[in-house]
Amino acid sequence: MAKAVLEKSQYWANYSGAFQDDLAKLMVPCDSPEGHIFINEGDRINSFLIVESGTLYRTKRQSEEGTEADVPFQIDVVGPGSVTGFLHVAGASPHEEVAFATIVAGTGGARVWEVSGDDFRKMCESNSMHSLEVVKVLSNRLRSTTKIVRSIVDKYHDEDENGSSTKKSLIKVLCYDTTSWVKETFEPQVKAFNESGKDLMVKMDFTNDRLNAHTARFAVGYDAICLFVNDTADAGTITVLSMCGVKLIAMRCAGFDRVDIKTAKTFGISIVRVPAYSPYAVAEHAIALLMSVNRRIPAASTRVKMADFTLDSSLLGMDIHGKTVGVMGTGQIGQILCRIITGFGANLLAYDVFESDAVKNMGGKYVTQEEIYKNCDVIFLMMPLLPATKHTINTSVLPLLKKGVILINTSRGGLIDTSALVTGLQSDIIGGCGLDVYENEGDYFFQDWSGKAIIDSTLTALLGNNRVVMTAHQAFFTREAIDKIVSTTIENIDNFSTGLRGKDLPNSIC
16 A cells, blocks of 8 residues: 555655665555644654645744734645655754644645654665665756756855955845846946945846746845835745745835735745835925826927917816815825925815824824815825725715815825726816826836737726826936935845844834
8 A cells, every 4th residue: 555655656756666665664654634733843853744645734833923923824735646854854864854844734634654764764774775766866856956056056156257256245136127227226336335345245136027926936046135116025926935045025115015024024034125215206296296187287298299389278277376285194205295285385184193293383284084085176195005095095985075186196006996086087076186106007017018908997097088197106216216225225135144134124124
């Protein structure tokens, strides 16, 4: 019976019949109910398991404090014919290796065969041919991953331009979602950092690909990766990154809503960001969108360029002076925006769960969301995207809005339910809209779609509406902001290289 299990498993296909015969004599069957734990994470390993039927789950403990610390996180599934623990037993001295994860019987239980590490080693010691077989098979597997091994080794043995080994410590960083401005701004600052006399050498490589579960494997051999707003670091992706050896995710932006923080903590991956670069850039862009929408600047410019110098009601705007303007979200950017708005002579209403004395001192009045909707001629969305703020503007809000309101969003696309926005525009409840972000922008923004068909119907509805002014997430895009993003990102990487981890890192998320 045990020999039949080995013969069905591809894992043992390269071992001889004699090897399989002797191994079968060591196999002990075990019918395990769902939830049975074979080995706990951190325990010493001295056996391996061969799955005949059912599944085993490999899980890790959550690294968060409090009640979630004991909630397991599933890494992968070990199915029929698969083996777990063999490399620990075959490649280590007795009791030398500890379990990276907990092994537990999956849904419906599992039938497995257990082999004692001590017995397996005695089998190999008593028959030199068996030992040679193990070495041969493991060597072939090693050769099949030569590129991965070489990449990891290169991480420690990179040479400088003159061909001599560098005496500085080295950290390798892979920068995802690289567009022209990213490479053009990072390369000179990285070079300047490496020439500054510090003991750290940063080697940054670039890829145009966005991070996802498929492209995560590109990070093999890298200590850190650098991400932007539309890179996806979900649970599956972070699992792959961990297997690749990545220990740091450096966000070159403030937002991190596409990063699974819990999974990163589970695998001991630190996450840092650039919490502030140029709040003036975003606030000023929001005003630019307001004036473009209100004074019909795009339409007017198009007319004039066609030598049409006429005026009609389609170009009619309103004075911002004397109007009521609402700012939802009065963090650093929101406060700067409030200061600009007061310069127009507008009445300022604000909403935030944390009220700012600075906003109050400049004449702003904190009110409820409903009062913002009811009274404001212009509404700015300046909030972070959180579960509590997602779809702040939705279908149920439309009847509450002051008819003809102008809506401006330079924060996060998910603050607006886009289908509700389209409905509001079509019904004239919303008189105009300025967007620098879009709910489903990940598939389109920062890419050239001019020669391809856009299949997102809500996006095409917005692009075709002459009361909508849209820019492609460029509110941050000023020289001052970019310089700050790059310098802070390099500083974050430098801090990580000193041994700081998790919450001890400045600008840390986890």
